[in-house]
Every structure is written in C-alpha cells, then in structure tokens.
Amino acid sequence: MIRLKKRSAVDEFALDHLSGMDTGGLISRRELLRRSTAFGAAATLGTFTGVLRAGAQTAGGKVTVGLDSGAYTPILQVFAPEFREATGLEVEFVSYPLGNMYDQNLLALRQGEARFDAFDFWPNFTGDFGPFLTPLEEVGTLADLGFDDIAKPFQLLNRYENKLVGVMIDGDMFVNTIRSDLFESGSEMEAFKAKYGYDLAAPTNWQQYRNSAEFFTRPDQNLYGAVEVTNFFVYAFFINQLVQLGAEKGVRYGDLFDEQMKPKLLNEIGIEALNRYREVTAFMPQDLAASMPWDVGRQIFFEGRVAQANWWTDMPKGAADPSISQVAKKIKVAKSWGDVTVLPYGRAMGIASNSQNKEGAFRAIAWLQQSAQANRWVAETFAQSLMDPWRMSMFNDPASTFPLQSESGFADNFAEVSKAALSNPKAYLDISIPGTNRYLGAIIQHTQRAVTGQATAEEALGAMEAEWEETTETFGRDRQIGHYQEYVQRMVAEGYWS
Structure with missing residues (x-):
C-alpha cells in the first residue's frame, strides 16, 4: 500500500491558483501542473507568477x-x-x-x-x-x-x-473676449452712446453684439468689430446663433429634430439665425470674411485688429500671453452675448x-x-x-491654472466668467449620435454657401434638411430616434432645455 503525502495548506492554495492560471501561451497547463508535482506547487506558483507578470509587462x-x-x-x-x-x-x-x-x-x-x-x-x-x-x-x-x-x-x-x-x-465653451482699451475708453463710450442710445459694455444680447461689432468696424484704421469662423468650424458659430435665438423665442433651444427625426432648420428661427450669422461677416476683414479659418481668426485678434471675439476659451488664453499677443494687457473676458452657455467642440x-x-x-x-x-x-x-480648463479645481485655483497671467488679474477674470457660464441653468452640448459628422458636414457646406452669397438662407437650410434626411435614412430612422431621444432626455434630466 502506497501512502500519499498529505499536501500542506500552502500547496493546496497554490495548486488551486495554478489550475486556473492563464499562462498566456508561455507554457501549457499540463506542463505547469507536472512541474508543480515535481517541484512543489508553492514554488511553481511563485516562479511562474513572476514570469507571467514580466511577460505581460513586456508584451x-x-x-x-x-x-x-x-x-x-x-x-x-x-x-x-x-x-x-x-x-x-x-x-x-x-x-x-x-x-x-x-x-x-x-x-x-x-x-x-x-x-x-x-x-x-x-x-x-x-x-x-x-x-x-x-x-x-x-x-x-x-x-x-x-x-x-x-x-x-x-x-x-x-x-x-x-x-x-x-x-x-x-473644456471648450464660447465666451466673449473684449478689448478693454476700446470698450472702456471714455471717448469710445461717449461716441457709442450718442449713436445707439445706451452705454457701451460687453454685449449681453444679439442686438448689443451686432451694434458693438458695427461700431468698431473701421477698415480705414484696420480695426474690425468681430471675428467668427466661416470655414471648417462654421457649424459651431451657426449653432450658437440658432441656440441663442431659440432661447430668445422661448422654445426648447437646440432641439434640432422632432420626435420622428425630421429636421427643424427650415423655419423662422433657422432663417433668422443664418441671416444673423451672415450679417456678422460684414464686420470682419472682407478679404477673410468668406472663409475665415480658426487659426487666422485668432491671429488677427492677437495682432490688435479686432475689438471682440465671441469664441472658444482658447482665444483669451492666447490673447493674454504677451509672448504672442500685442493686446495681452488690453483684454477682458465676458460671458457670451446670449442667454445660453454653448459648449461646442472640446x-x-x-x-x-x-x-x-x-x-x-x-x-x-x-x-x-x-x-x-x-x-x-x-x-x-x-x-x-x-x-482649456475642464475641471472645477482649475477654475477654483486660477493662479495655478494661469500662472503667466495671474498678476494682471486676467486669471481671476477668466475663472469668474467661466464658473458662471458652467453653472448657467441654460446650456447646449453638441449632439453626439451616429452620423453626427455627416449632419455637421451639411451645416458646414451650406452655411458657407449662404455666407458667400451662393444661396439664400432658405435655400441653404433646405439643402441641409435634405442631407440630414438622407443621413437619417442611411443610419436607420428608428435607430436614430432612439439615440437622439437618449440625448434629449439627458439634457432635460439635468435641467437644461427648459
């Protein structure tokens, strides 16, 4: 009679782990168990755990x-x-x-x-x-x-x-970067009030934005009242107009489709929004207005050629950097001119x-x-x-987030405006459903046609809707309805779109 040696608790534990170990192809499980019999389960487990860990780190x-x-x-x-x-x-x-x-x-x-x-x-x-x-x-x-x-x-x-x-x-969102040397100039303030009948200040609505842009547009002085993108990222600036106007009208701003995924663009709000956007281009350098790239738009602001920029938050960050900006000590950040905080891109x-x-x-x-x-x-x-900042700790400690601009007061100004915008009960976040790239591509193409005069607002919006319908059918209407409703419910549940 052969008496089997009783395994220790340590060996029993090791054998259990060896029997279920993923060897990653380095050794067969049969060979692993054979070696545990020959050399002891605990010793084998220790050896091959180390080998497998090293192999995993290498691969x-x-x-x-x-x-x-x-x-x-x-x-x-x-x-x-x-x-x-x-x-x-x-x-x-x-x-x-x-x-x-x-x-x-x-x-x-x-x-x-x-x-x-x-x-x-x-x-x-x-x-x-x-x-x-x-x-x-x-x-x-x-x-x-x-x-x-x-x-x-x-x-x-x-x-x-x-x-x-x-x-x-x-963290990108739209804010307004203004030239404080212009908006706070006594002579400019006096001339503005004489012309428009109210005090010059950072605009809080469309009419004020439009008027201040017009007022500071002086081609003979190489100065312009606004800068917005009119080529690749044009969708963000058109959406901004659409969303802000919807909030003005008291509708559920930013709701781009109805319950059956039919586009909601070719209507009074869409037409007026596109016409407003086209109107802004009259207050930009005319050699660039028809196709203003995002990097060029930023650069001309840094050069001191623009009075204000309703733009992503990278604009004030760069404009406050004296190594690249000629207006570094002449800017302030203000909330975007509309009621809604728009968070495109990022x-x-x-x-x-x-x-x-x-x-x-x-x-x-x-x-x-x-x-x-x-x-x-x-x-x-x-x-x-x-x-750009996206964490609240960044805004709560602006001297750490913007050390180069902390002494000038810009860091505190930026943080204060940003926190107010982020806590705004009205916010718009880009759609993110299947086919969004195609939906936005249609906005880019046809907004550009409207800006350059190749199409009326009605024609451009009609073309957008036709392409949106095609995209919806391509991805499947029922599927798209489900994804869009999830997006809508997410906005509503968080208190937005009211």
Whole structure:
C-alpha cells in the first residue's frame, strides 16, 4: 500500500491558483501542473507568477496614446518619462492631423489590431465611435478619474447607450473676449452712446453684439468689430446663433429634430439665425470674411485688429500671453452675448475596444486627469498647450491654472466668467449620435454657401434638411430616434432645455 503525502495548506492554495492560471501561451497547463508535482506547487506558483507578470509587462506594458497634432503635443512628450516613473509603464504619444481625426480613428477602431490604446476625439463623434470604445467603468472607477471634479456640463458628454466611453481633457465653451482699451475708453463710450442710445459694455444680447461689432468696424484704421469662423468650424458659430435665438423665442433651444427625426432648420428661427450669422461677416476683414479659418481668426485678434471675439476659451488664453499677443494687457473676458452657455467642440479621451492594454490605457488617462498633470497641461504657454480648463479645481485655483497671467488679474477674470457660464441653468452640448459628422458636414457646406452669397438662407437650410434626411435614412430612422431621444432626455434630466 502506497501512502500519499498529505499536501500542506500552502500547496493546496497554490495548486488551486495554478489550475486556473492563464499562462498566456508561455507554457501549457499540463506542463505547469507536472512541474508543480515535481517541484512543489508553492514554488511553481511563485516562479511562474513572476514570469507571467514580466511577460505581460513586456508584451502589453507599453501604452500608445493617439492625439490630434497641435501645439500641445510637445508637453506630452515631457510627460512620457514622468508617467513611466510613476506607473512603471511606457507611454508613446503619436499624433495625427486635426482634420483627419474622424476618418483615421474610425478606421483604426474597426481594425482587428488597435492603432492606439487610448486616443482623443471630439465628443460629437461619440455616436460613431461608441460601438468601438470601451466603457470606462469596465476598466476602472470614476473616482480614479477624479470625475466629480469635472465641470457638470462636461460630465454629460461622451456617453454611448448610457455608458461613459470617454472623459474630457479639454473644456471648450464660447465666451466673449473684449478689448478693454476700446470698450472702456471714455471717448469710445461717449461716441457709442450718442449713436445707439445706451452705454457701451460687453454685449449681453444679439442686438448689443451686432451694434458693438458695427461700431468698431473701421477698415480705414484696420480695426474690425468681430471675428467668427466661416470655414471648417462654421457649424459651431451657426449653432450658437440658432441656440441663442431659440432661447430668445422661448422654445426648447437646440432641439434640432422632432420626435420622428425630421429636421427643424427650415423655419423662422433657422432663417433668422443664418441671416444673423451672415450679417456678422460684414464686420470682419472682407478679404477673410468668406472663409475665415480658426487659426487666422485668432491671429488677427492677437495682432490688435479686432475689438471682440465671441469664441472658444482658447482665444483669451492666447490673447493674454504677451509672448504672442500685442493686446495681452488690453483684454477682458465676458460671458457670451446670449442667454445660453454653448459648449461646442472640446476633446475627450477614450479607450479602443480592440486595445490589448486597456488597463494601461486607463492608467494613462487617469494619470493625465490628476490635478498636477491636468493643471500643467493647461498652464503652459500658449505655444506649448492649447488645452482649456475642464475641471472645477482649475477654475477654483486660477493662479495655478494661469500662472503667466495671474498678476494682471486676467486669471481671476477668466475663472469668474467661466464658473458662471458652467453653472448657467441654460446650456447646449453638441449632439453626439451616429452620423453626427455627416449632419455637421451639411451645416458646414451650406452655411458657407449662404455666407458667400451662393444661396439664400432658405435655400441653404433646405439643402441641409435634405442631407440630414438622407443621413437619417442611411443610419436607420428608428435607430436614430432612439439615440437622439437618449440625448434629449439627458439634457432635460439635468435641467437644461427648459
């Protein structure tokens, strides 16, 4: 009779773990168990746990982060060695052209092998990218991302089928950057009141915005009253007009479709909004007004050629930087001229569902969200970073967020206006349903036609509606109704659109 040696509790524990271990193809399970018999289960578990951990770090320890090319990429290269030191993971930042963000990323997401583990995207692409993104709470927790610190409107973005698939890394909203040397000049104030019958100040409604833009338009002095984008990002500025006018009229502003996904553009509000937008172009440099690029528009403001810019928050950040702006000490930030806080564009970061290192990707995103890294990203000079604040801690500590502009008082001014805008009970967030890129593409094309006089407002809006209907049919009307209603309910549930 052969007496079997009784295993110790340690060996029993080790054997249980060995029997269920994923060897990652390094060794067969049969060979693993054979070795546990020969050398002892505890010793074998200790040896192969170390081998597998090292193998996993070699094969999947590197995290590839994709970002659209821009002035902020250099600072991320600085972050790479710091991230490695903090986490033990290698990170490589790879850039792609801003204009190719949609096509390149969608193609990469649909491939079997991920091009990026984590990557940035515009929130309005969430409807198209969503099926190929990893819900963040499947990999980590919202607490790891410091999600509660993110400004409320930005928390509502990047949701696909009610799952969070991205988190903001850049907080864009429209504010008005005004030239204080012009708006607070005694002679200008006197002349303005004589002409319009009320005091000159940062505009709070359309008529005031239009009048101040007209008043400061002086081509003979190379000075203009406004600057807005009229080419690629034209959709954001037209939507701003549409949303603000809807709020003026007391309708549910920003509701672009009815319950059956029929477009709500070719109507009195749409026509007036497009005509207002076209009117603004009369107060811009005429050689650029028909096709004003976003970077050129920003540059002419920095050169002192524009009195005010109702624009994303990167405008005042750059205008306050004396290394690139001639008006650095002559600006203030004011709320956008309408009742609604409009939050177009911005950037989010998500994890590709075909990534082989989702845990590493989540750690990279979480690390970038930590206050020290996030604040540095925003606080660097304009040439190094285009990122705008998105976390409340950034606005609550403006001297840290804008150290270069803290002494001038600009940092406090920017933070005060931004916090008021973010807490506004009226806010508009871009749609993010399947096909949004195509819907917005129709706005871009036909708004440009109206601006250049190739189409009337009615013709341009009619063409937009026809293309929107085509897009809805392409993606499936019932499917689109479901996605759009989820978006509507999200806005209403948070108290917006009332």
